[in-house]
Amino acid sequence: MKYDYLIVGSGLFGSIFAYEATKRNKKCLVIDKRSHIGGNIYTKEVEGIQVHEYGAHIFHTSNQEVWDYINQFATFNRYTNSPIARYGNEIYNMPFNMNTFNKMWGVITPQEAKAKIEAQIQEAGITEPKNLEEQAISLVGQDIYEKLVKGYTQKQWGKPCTELPPFIIKRLPVRFTYDNNYFNDLYQGIPIGGYTQIIEKMLSGSEVRLNCDFFEHRETLTKEADKIVFTGMIDQYYDYCYGTLEYRSLRFETEVLDMDNYQGNAVVNYNEYEVPYTRIIEHKHFEFGTQPKTVITREYPVTWKAGMEPYYPMNDEKNNTLYQKYLRLAAEENNVIFGGRLGLYQYFDMHHVIAKALECVKKELID
Ligand code: FAD
Ligand code: UDP
Numbered sequence: 001m002k003y004d005y006l007i008v009g010s011g012l013f014g015s016i017f018a019y020e021a022t023k024r025n026k027k028c029l030v031i032d033k034r035s036h037i038g039g040n041i042y043t044k045e046v047e048g049i050q051v052h053e054y055g056a057h058i059f060h061t062s063n064q065e066v067w068d069y070i071n072q073f074a075t076f077n078r079y080t081n082s083p084i085a086r087y088g089n090e091i092y093n094m095p096f097n098m099n100t101f102n103k104m105w106g107v108i109t110p111q112e113a114k115a116k117i118e119a120q121i122q123e124a125g126i127t128e129p130k131n132l133e134e135q136a137i138s139l140v141g142q143d144i145y146e147k148l149v150k151g152y153t154q155k156q157w158g159k160p161c162t163e164l165p166p167f168i169i170k171r172l173p174v175r176f177t178y179d180n181n182y183f184n185d186l187y188q189g190i191p192i193g194g195y196t197q198i199i200e201k202m203l204s205g206s207e208v209r210l211n212c213d214f215f216e217h218r219e220t221l222t223k224e225a226d227k228i229v230f231t232g233m234i235d236q237y238y239d240y241c242y243g244t245l246e247y248r249s250l251r252f253e254t255e256v257l258d259m260d261n262y263q264g265n266a267v268v269n270y271n272e273y274e275v276p277y278t279r280i281i282e283h284k285h286f287e288f289g290t291q292p293k294t295v296i297t298r299e300y301p302v303t304w305k306a307g308m309e310p311y312y313p314m315n316d317e318k319n320n321t322l323y324q325k326y327l328r329l330a331a332e333e334n335n336v337i338f339g340g341r342l343g344l345y346q347y348f349d350m351h352h353v354i355a356k357a358l359e360c361v362k363k364e365l366i367d
Pocket of ligand 2: 153
C-alpha cells in the first residue's frame with residue numbers, strides 16, 4: 001500500500017479530509033474526474049473577476065467552529081446576499097420580507113402583511129401543508145406563491161410544486177421586517193481571492209490526480225490505499241444495485257460583457273416559468289468589483305441523465321428511502337467512508353459539508 005487514504009473527489013469534503021489527514025502524517029492520494037480541484041466551489045479569475053464556475057456560492061453559517069475553521073484559509077469580505085426576483089418587469093426583494101409584501105400588496109405594517117397572508121391561507125383552506133405548494137402558500141400566501149415560487153420551483157426541480165417536499169422552501173426566511181438579507185446566519189461573506197485558493201491550501205500536502213475517474217481505474221486505485229474516502233455518487237459506487245437515485249443537473253452559460261454593470265446586483269432570479277433560466281449572476285458584485293468589464297452566468301436547470309453533473313440530490317421520500325438501502329450497505333464497510341453532498345445524498349450547503357467533514361475527521365483520525 002502506497003497511501004493511507006484514497007480520496008475520491010477534490011471538493012470541499014474530500015479536501016478537508018485530506019488536509020486533516022496529512023496534518024496527522026497520513027499519506028493521501030486525491031483524485032478528481034474533473035480537470036480542476038474544488039468541485040462545485042471552484043472559482044476562476046476572468047477579467048480580474050472571480051467567476052463562480054458552478055453557480056453563486058455564498059458562504060454563511062452560525063456555527064462558530066465552522067467559521068473559525070474556514071477562516072484559517074481565507075479572509076472573507078462583507079458581502080450580504082440580497083437577491084432580486086424578477087417577474088416580467090416587476091422587481092421584488094428576496095427573501096420574503098416587508099419589502100416584498102409592500103411591493104406585492106401595498107401593505108406598510110407587519111400586522112397588515114400578516115392579515116393579508118392569513119386571509120389567503122384561509123381561502124386556500126390549508127391546515128397541515130403536505131407538499132411544497134401548500135407549504136409556500138401557508139408561509140407567504142397565494143399571490144407570492146403564484147409569482148415568486150411556482151414558476152421558479154417548477155423550473156428548478158422539473159416537477160410541479162404539488163409533487164415536491166415542503167422542506168425545500170423552508171430554506172428561505174420569511175420575515176416581517178424590512179430586511180433583505182437572504183440568510184439568518186451570524187456570519188456571511190465571499191472569500192477574497194476566490195474559493196480555489198482555499199482548496200489549494202487544503203491539498204498542498206497531498207498528491208492530486210486530475211482527469212481521473214474512480215470507476216475507470218477502480219481496481220488499481222483501490223489497491224493503492226488502505227482506505228477510501230468517497231465523495232462521488234453512492235449509488236454509482238454500488239453499481240446502482242438497488243436502482244438509480246435521482247439528481248437535478250444544471251447548465252451554466254457564461255459571458256464576458258463589454259460594460260461595467262449589467263444588472264446592478266449579484267443575483268437576479270427569473271421567476272416566470274417561461275424564462276428557461278432560473279437566475280443570472282453577475283460575479284463582480286460578489287466582491288464589489290470596479291473592473292471595466294463584467295462577467296455574467298445564466299443558470300438553466302436540466303433533467304439529470306447518466307454522465308451529467310449531479311448538482312442537486314432530489315431528497316423526496318422515494319429517493320430518501322432508496323438512499324437508506326445504500327446507507328445500509330455503506331454501514332457494513334470497514335475501509336470506505338462516504339462523504340459530501342453526493343456520498344451522503346443530501347442537499348448540503350458548504351457550512352454543512354465542513355461540519356460533516358470535521359465530524360468524520362474526529363471519528364476517523366482523532367477518537
Ligand atoms: P462536490 O463539490 O460535488 O465535490 C465532489 C467532487 O467529486 C467533484 O469534484 C467531482 O468531480 C468528484 N467526483 C465525483 N465522482 C467522481 C469519480 N467517480 N471519480 C473522481 N472524482 C469524482 N453552498 C453554500 O453554502 N452557499 C451557496 O450559495 C451555495 N450555492 C450553490 C449553488 C449551486 C448551483 C450548487 C450546485 C451548490 C451550491 N452550494 C452552496 C452547495 C455547495 O456547492 C456544496 O455544499 C459543496 O460544494 C459540496 O462539496 P462536496 O465536496 O460534498 O461535493
Ligand atoms: N425559491 C423560489 N423562488 C425564488 C428562490 C427560491 O421559489 O426566487 C425556492 C425554490 O424552490 C428553490 C428553494 O426556494 O429550490 C431554495 O432556494 P435557494 O436559493 O436556497 O436554492 P439554491 O441556491 O440551493 O439553488
